[in-house]
Amino acid sequence: MEHSFWHSKWQKNEIGFHETEGNALLVKYASFLLDDESANSALKRIFVPLCGKTRDIGWLLSQGCEVVGAELSEVAIIQLFEELGAEPNVTTTAKGKAYTKDGLTVFVGDIFKLTSSDLGNVSGVYDRAALVALPSPLREQYAAHLIAITQCAPQLIISFEYDQNEMAGPPFSVNEKTVDLLYSGDYHIKRLERSMLKGGLKGKVDADNLVFALTAK
Ligand SMILES: C[S@@+](CC[C@H](N)C(=O)[O-])C[C@H]1O[C@@H](n2cnc3c(N)ncnc32)[C@H](O)[C@@H]1O
Numbered sequence: 001m002e003h004s005f006w007h008s009k010w011q012k013n014e015i016g017f018h019e020t021e022g023n024a025l026l027v028k029y030a031s032f033l034l035d036d037e038s039a040n041s042a043l044k045r046i047f048v049p050l051c052g053k054t055r056d057i058g059w060l061l062s063q064g065c066e067v068v069g070a071e072l073s074e075v076a077i078i079q080l081f082e083e084l085g086a087e088p089n090v091t092t093t094a095k096g097k098a099y100t101k102d103g104l105t106v107f108v109g110d111i112f113k114l115t116s117s118d119l120g121n122v123s124g125v126y127d128r129a130a131l132v133a134l135p136s137p138l139r140e141q142y143a144a145h146l147i148a149i150t151q152c153a154p155q156l157i158i159s160f161e162y163d164q165n166e167m168a169g170p171p172f173s174v175n176e177k178t179v180d181l182l183y184s185g186d187y188h189i190k191r192l193e194r195s196m197l198k199g200g201l202k203g204k205v206d207a208d209n210l211v212f213a214l215t216a217k
Pocket of ligand 1: 006017049051052053054070071076109130
């Protein structure tokens with residue numbers, strides 16, 4: 001998608017993807033990212049790509065993690081910090097802005113410009129509605145970039161599967177085969193759940209939630 005598509009969504013507050021209660025599947029499966037045995041570092045530093053203003057960031061912080069986000073829209077990030085009740089420090093570099101407060105850093109700008117040294121070490125990646133936000137060619141670029149900048153950190157992915165003929169994305173349908181094609185070269189992939197999305201997608205299309213745990217090979 002063009003950047004203008006997302007900027008316009010945030011300007012018009014057309015953010016149907018935003019969950020006011022946070023994501024129950026994160027709470028259910030967070031141990032994959034937070035337990036010592038499965039994550040690759042004692043310090044839990046979770047990267048949330050294409051983070052929007054997700055409430056899941058507040059939840060991860062409440063679990064004692066550090067969180068790093070990447071998001072195109074500054075509107076989203078201003079709202080994120082307001083809703084967290086946190087006054088951010090904002091720094092501007094040639095690459096864009098970074099909003100920080102205590103254990104939270106959010107890079108505002110195009111994720112594809114973010115390098116592994118910008119990001120620092122991360123112990124895990126939480127991808128909810130990020131992979132599915134991107135059309136197919138960009139999804140391949142995103143997956144390769146994510147592997148590179150996180151040095152193959154474990155990933156918890158929450159995606160949707162539905163009949164793509166019934167609705168144009170985003171969100172796009174990302175099924176097990178697609179996750180396999182994108183990530184099986186570098187990761188062991190385990191499907192943790194397939195469950196029906198209550199009420200369907202946008203109230204229009206039957207869809208399943210899929211949850212995957214990815215561990216580096
Ligand atoms: C479907 S929303 C999901 C937001 C969040 N993960 C959630 O669960 O609420 C996708 C987000 O990705 C952001 N985005 C899209 N392309 C991006 C890019 N190239 N770099 C950084 N953020 C991007 C959009 O602005 C939007 O907020």
